[in-house]
Amino acid sequence: MADHSQAYSLLAARLADSGLNVEAVKQALKAQRVETPSWGYADSGTRFKTFPWPGAARDVREKLADAAMVHKLTGICPSVALHIPWDMVDDWAELKAYGESLGVRIGAINPNLFQDEAYKLGSVCHHDPAVRRRAVEHMLECVEIAGATGSTLLSLWFADGTNYAGQDSLAERKHRLLESLRQVYAAMPADMRMLIEYKFFEPAFYHTDLADWGTAYAVALKLGPQAQVLVDTGHHAQGTNIEHIVAFLLDEGKLGGFHFNARKYADDDLIVGTVNPFELFLIYNELVAAREAARDVAYMIDQNHNIEPKAEAMVLSVLNVQTAYARALIVGRAALAQRQATGDVLGAHCVLTDAFETDVRPLLAQVRVEMGLHPDPIAALKESGYEQKVATERGTASGAGSGFPTA
Ligand code: RM4
Ligand code: MN
Ligand code: MN
Numbered sequence: 001m002a003d004h005s006q007a008y009s010l011l012a013a014r015l016a017d018s019g020l021n022v023e024a025v026k027q028a029l030k031a032q033r034v035e036t037p038s039w040g041y042a043d044s045g046t047r048f049k050t051f052p053w054p055g056a057a058r059d060v061r062e063k064l065a066d067a068a069m070v071h072k073l074t075g076i077c078p079s080v081a082l083h084i085p086w087d088m089v090d091d092w093a094e095l096k097a098y099g100e101s102l103g104v105r106i107g108a109i110n111p112n113l114f115q116d117e118a119y120k121l122g123s124v125c126h127h128d129p130a131v132r133r134r135a136v137e138h139m140l141e142c143v144e145i146a147g148a149t150g151s152t153l154l155s156l157w158f159a160d161g162t163n164y165a166g167q168d169s170l171a172e173r174k175h176r177l178l179e180s181l182r183q184v185y186a187a188m189p190a191d192m193r194m195l196i197e198y199k200f201f202e203p204a205f206y207h208t209d210l211a212d213w214g215t216a217y218a219v220a221l222k223l224g225p226q227a228q229v230l231v232d233t234g235h236h237a238q239g240t241n242i243e244h245i246v247a248f249l250l251d252e253g254k255l256g257g258f259h260f261n262a263r264k265y266a267d268d269d270l271i272v273g274t275v276n277p278f279e280l281f282l283i284y285n286e287l288v289a290a291r292e293a294a295r296d297v298a299y300m301i302d303q304n305h306n307i308e309p310k311a312e313a314m315v316l317s318v319l320n321v322q323t324a325y326a327r328a329l330i331v332g333r334a335a336l337a338q339r340q341a342t343g344d345v346l347g348a349h350c351v352l353t354d355a356f357e358t359d360v361r362p363l364l365a366q367v368r369v370e371m372g373l374h375p376d377p378i379a380a381l382k383e384s385g386y387e388q389k390v391a392t393e394r395g396t397a398s399g400a401g402s403g404f405p406t407a
Pocket of ligand 3: 232302
């Protein structure tokens with residue numbers, strides 16, 4: 001990127017003229033946090049094949065090292081989400097200390113309840129109480145792991161559902177789900193939150209037990225204040241208005257967090273902001289508008305990269321999230337409210353599109369320089385030689401596998 005200072009001065013002057021506090025915007029951008037997922041640094045693939053990438057992380061320590069590199073470049077990614085058992089270790093205190101030595105801490109703990117043979121017909125909704133018990137025990141183990149690693153987030157996604165009408169009792173499955181989650185909820189310390197993630201289909205195709213935000217919301221309400229909803233941007237039917245869901249949940253105090261990724265057709269797990277940046281901006285617009293009500297929202301990336309360099313893809317996701325936030329921060333809120341109050345439909349709409357169409361790259365470059373970072377993190381990554389270094393050190397996996405990573 002060319003020197004940004006001149007473009008920044010022009011933009012800052014224009015924003016200040018419109019009544020915006022540019023210093024406060026920069027402050028907010030410096031305080032932004034985005035968690036990256038350990039699995040995004042490992043080999044992954046489609047349902048048909050796992051594609052090995054040179055230098056992909058082979059274990060949790062390498063994943064933390066990659067996440068630390070992403071944090072070093074962006075300055076806003078100090079935590080890493082783990083999946084258990086993918087990231088299982090014997091000594092959590094040691095792993096926590098290792099992460100801290102690199103500059104990252106452990107974030108949300110995600111129990112995998114989809115990869116054991118026993119879970120073929122479901123986990124917490126399974127008809128067999130022994131399978132449900134196993135799922136509950138795994139989640140209780142994850143509560144312990146969260147405690148041992150200093151994490152306060154238990155992030156739950158269930159692959160539970162059915163493929164055929166009549167396969168199981170929909171109502172009974174709902175009862176089993178709640179009964180299982182109540183046991184886990186009861187074991188959580190007071191400062192821990194349970195994030196309940198919904199997804200409308202896959203791996204089950206007839207019905208999914210937690211198919212949408214309303215179902216997750218109802219379950220979270222029944223469980224109590226420490227249970228909230230997690231919105232994965234890839235988990236909706238085509239055309240769903242995600243920003244509306246966000247606004248509703250925020251207003252109810254039930255928006256726990258996000259899994260950001262991009263999708264075109266289904267749960268595509270593409271680089272954030274690559275398919276529909278306007279949607280991402282509108283989501284951030286609701287978050288900024290909600291002010292204090294959005295204070296505890298956890299922002300996480302949830303994507304896997306098949307055909308692109310891992311760290312670079314992750315950095316790009318983070319930058320796209322940052323861009324959406326920057327654009328939402330420069331929305332003329334007073335003008336928007338005034339136009340809404342007078343029924344000025346297109347005037348109000350244009351307040352949003354004005355912000356969305358603003359080139360915020362000079363602002364973000366300025367923020368990074370003030371944070372002591374390179375103004376262009378992707379260029380910095382390339383200059384660092386990190387990806388070549390790990391490719392040499394770690395090599396390339398044999399690539400015989402298929403499906404999701406198990407590293
Ligand atoms: C699911 C969901 C979960 C993720 C798994 C691997 O579709 O998004 O959050 O952890 O995939
Ligand atoms: Mn997710
Ligand atoms: Mn997903």
